[in-house]
Structure formats: C-alpha cells, structure tokens
Amino acid sequence: MYRLFSILFILTIGSMSLFAQTDRMHIRKGNRLYRSGGIEQAEVEYSKAVTKNDRNPQALYNLACAYMQQNKDSLALVFFDKASNLETSKFRKSKSFHNAGVICQRHQMFAEAIKAYEQALRLNPNDDETRYNLVLCKRNQKNQPQENKQQQKQEKKQEKQEQKQQEQPKDQMSKENAEQLLQAAMQEEKNTQHKLKKIKTQSQSKNLQKNW
Numbered sequence: 757m758y759r760l761f762s763i764l765f766i767l768t769i770g771s772m773s774l775f776a777q778t779d780r781m782h783i784r785k786g787n788r789l790y791r792s793g794g795i796e797q798a799e800v801e802y803s804k805a806v807t808k809n810d811r812n813p814q815a816l817y818n819l820a821c822a823y824m825q826q827n828k829d830s831l832a833l834v835f836f837d838k839a840s841n842l843e844t845s846k847f848r849k850s851k852s853f854h855n856a857g858v859i860c861q862r863h864q865m866f867a868e869a870i871k872a873y874e875q876a877l878r879l880n881p882n883d884d885e886t887r888y889n890l891v892l893c894k895r896n897q898k899n900q901p902q903e904n905k906q907q908q909k910q911e912k913k914q915e916k917q918e919q920k921q922q923e924q925p926k927d928q929m930s931k932e933n934a935e936q937l938l939q940a941a942m943q944e945e946k947n948t949q950h951k952l953k954k955i956k957t958q959s960q961s962k963n964l965q966k967n968w
Contacts (some may be wrong), residue, residue, distance in 0.1 A: 778808050779804075779805040779808035779809040779812050780805075782802065782804040782805035782808065782815070783802065783805045783812075783814060783815055783818060785801045786798040786799075786800075786801030786802045786805065786818060786822075787818070789801060790818070790821075790822065794824055794828055795825045796822075796826070798818075798822050799819065799822035799823065799826070802815055802818045802822055803819060803821035805818075805819075806819055809857075811842055812842075813838075813840075813842040813843040813844075813848070814839075814840045814848075816835050816838045816839035816841035817835070817836070817848065817851070817852055818845070819835050820832045820833075820834075820835035820836040820838075820839060820852070820855065821846055821855065823835065824855060824858075824859060829859045829862075829863065832855070832856075832859055833856055833859055833860075836852040836853075836855055836856045836859075837856070838854075839852045840852035840853060840856075846879040846880065847879070847880055849879050850875075850876040850877075850879035850880035850883060850886070851876075853872045853873070853875040853876035853879065854872070854873065854876040854883065854885070854886050854889075854925065857869045857870075857872035857873040857876060857886070857890075857893075858871040858889070859887060860872060861889060861892075861893055864896070864900070866893045866896050866897035866900060867897065869889070870890060870891045870893050870894060870897065873886050873887075873889055873890040873893065874890065877890065878888075886942045893923070
C-alpha cells in the first residue's frame with residue numbers, strides 16, 4: 757500500500773512538471789511571434805498557455821498585451837486584472853496596472869485611468885512614464901466637465917430639432933415640395949391640352965376628307 761501511494765505521488769509530480777513545461781512552451785512560442793509582428797498568432801499561443809494553466813500570471817499578462825495591440829480593450833482589461841491579482845513581482849504587477857491605465861486613458865475614462873496609474877506607481881515609484889500619464893489624465897479630467905456640457909447642449913439642440921420635425925403635421929409640405937407638385941400639375945395640364953388639340957385636328961381632317 758505504501759509503495760503504491762508513493763508511485764502515484766511521483767506520477768502526480770511528473771504530470772505537474774509536464775503541465776508547467778507545456779504552458780511555458782506556448783508562452784515562448786507566443787513571445788517569438790509577438791516580437792516578429794504576428795500578434796494574432798501570438799494571441800493563439802498565449803490562449804493555449806492560459807488553457808493549460810490559468811494561474812500563470814505571465815501567460816495572462818502576455819495575452820492581455822496581445823488583446824491590447826489588437827484594440828480588444830475590454831478583453832485586455834479583464835486579463836490585466838487577472839494577471840495583477842496573481843502576480844507576485846511588484847515590477848510586473850505594476851506593468852499590468854500601467855497598461856490598464858493606458859486603455860482607460862484612450863477611452864477618456866480618466867477616473868479609472870488615474871486609479872490604475874496610482875496603483876502602478878505605488879508598486880514602482882520610479883516609473884516616469886506612468887507618472888507623466890497620471891498628470892496628463894488629471895489635467896484632462898478637469899477639462900472633461902466643460903467638454904461634456906458642450907456635448908450635452910449640442911445633443912439637446914438636435915433633440916429639439918427632431919421633435920419639431922415629428923410635431924409637424926403630416927399633410928404640411930415644404931415650399932419646395934409644393935412648387936414641384938405645382939409644376940407637375942401644370943405639365944400634366946399642358947400634356948392634356950396637347951392631346952385634345954391633336955384629337956380635334958385629326959377629327960377636322962377626317963371631316964374634310966369625307967366632304968371631298
């Protein structure tokens with residue numbers, strides 16, 4: 757019995773080691789593809805690594821970067837969050853927060869971006885790029901309310917114009933439409949008069965022929 761358990765334990769350890777090597781293999785392959793510009797193929801390899809080991813922070817972070825490069829920002833934020841929760845290295849953890857901040861910043865989600873940058877700086881106070889982005893976000897956040905007010909005014913103006921158009925009676929027509937209809941009626945009247953004259957002329961011609 758003791759020997760059997762011992763064998764099973766060794767097999768389990770061996771399986772775990774193979775399992776870990778497999779997800780690392782996909783990460784290395786993904787890194788080569790990523791550096792050569794094959795972002796979509798790299799995403800596939802990182803996804804395989806995550807499937808093999810969904811608690812590997814490096815696989816999660818790299819997959820998030822691949823999503824970010826393809827503007828799949830919602831997915832990128834999810835995986836940066838997962839990576840930051842599992843990562844033990846402060847430096848690598850700060851990179852997840854920094855990249856999450858970049859995504860929020862480019863979507864003008866300044867409050868979320870500021871929070872992410874501040875977390876990144878707490879983990880890596882020497883990151884000047886994060887500090888610069890943080891200052892820029894705070895400045896943009898102050899200007900945002902004024903921009904929002906102007907946008908709201910424009911939207912309200914457009915809504916009023918649409919409402920006036922909807923309230924306008926259905927039988928009411930524009931001056932241009934009325935003129936077009938009048939011209940069409942006049943043309944139709946001319947066509948009718950022309951037809952009548954033609955019929956009258958033909959009738960007179962027949963009468964003359966009969967008289968002869």
